[in-house]
Amino acid sequence: MSSPSVRSEVVDGVGVVTLDAPERRNAFVLAMCDEAAAVVDELEADPSVGALVVTGAGSAFCAGADLSHLGGSHGTSDEEGLLAIYEGFLRFARSPLPTIAAVNGAAVGAGMNLALACDVRLAGASAKFDTRFLNLGIHPGGGHTWMMRNIVGPQATAATVLFGEVLDGAEAERVGLAWRCVPDDELLPLAIEMGARAASAPRELVERTKATIGDVAAITDHDVAVRRELVDQAWSVGQPAFKERLVALQQKISRSS
Incomplete structure (x- = not known):
């Protein structure tokens, strides 16, 4: 399963x-957002898949998004263009499967939203969490402030x-933005190990449990x-x-x- 940039x-x-x-530090463009959503669709349709991990190639996780298509240059409104970019990370937020972001480098703007959209964030030592919206003269979007506040508080x-404030992996772990910070070479193996634990349980049970975690928030x-x-x-x-595992335990x- 593959796409040109995913x-x-x-x-x-x-x-x-x-x-x-990696040539653009994995920054989202419209085509890449479509590709990411399609790949998640394919993985969720595979009954052998019980969890998802997302990471970046090269030295960055995802360095934001290309917003040059905004301003009506492609015949769409700014809101429509922004929603199309959001799809690159919101598709992970909507997944019924457990999701882990293995943040291997810079997670900036929309890239940070991708990390926030996942159930768990693991940080490599090289990770950098940088919202950067105000520095670019743009208001946060994609539910960024809501996700951040729910995860780390006001x-x-x-x-x-x-x-x-830009957080490295250790600081992200300290404030609760990342579950753990580990050396870069241990990052993806740890993410897969954790994902495999979830995937080892019956898939419908895992999906129902994830839905419950979401429901009890309210x-x-x-x-x-x-x-x-x-x-x-x-x-x-x-x-x-359950009956099989109960017999095995007995x-x-x-x-x-």
């Missing part, structure tokens, strides 16, 4: 998506978005949360995978006793 492979049940335009959002009452989880937990108890306990 390539993918499946490793241990993990769909690894690589932005492959102070870190203000520090990065308003005051231009729940403020414990009893309501209990009822929300009850529906899917009861469903899972009736699935063959046999393991009986052998050790």
Whole structure:
């Protein structure tokens, strides 16, 4: 599976998506956004894929987006043009599969949005998280401030978005933007290892669990949360995978006793 500037492979049940335009530091252009969305479509249609990892080729993760097509030069409104660019990262945000951003270098603007759109961010030692919107004279977009505030809170959002703080991998881990910061050569193996753990569980169970994590964000009452989880937990108890694993666990306990 591949496209001119996006390539993918499946490793241990993990769909690894690589932005492959190192000559422009993997910055999004309209065609690349379309390619990324199409690759995710293909991976999600593959029943052997249970998680997604996205990373960048070369020394950058994704250095933003080419906005030169805005201003009506292609017969579209600015809003339409921006929405087309957003698709490059929002397609990952909409995936029912668990997603990991393996940030191997600069993640700037739309590239930072790509990282934010994933469920988990892993940072290499060379990672740089740079919102840069205000420096370019443009308002943040793509849900950037909402994602940042939900992930790291208001102070870190203000520090990065308003005051231009650029976070390296270690700082990103410290403020909770990245789950872990590791040496660059350990980044992709760790992302695949984590993805493989999710992919080893029944896919529908994983998808339902990810959906629950999203749903409970809007729940403020414990009893309501209990009822929300009850529906899917009861469903899972009736699935063959649970019954098989329960028997295997019981046999393991009986052998050790």
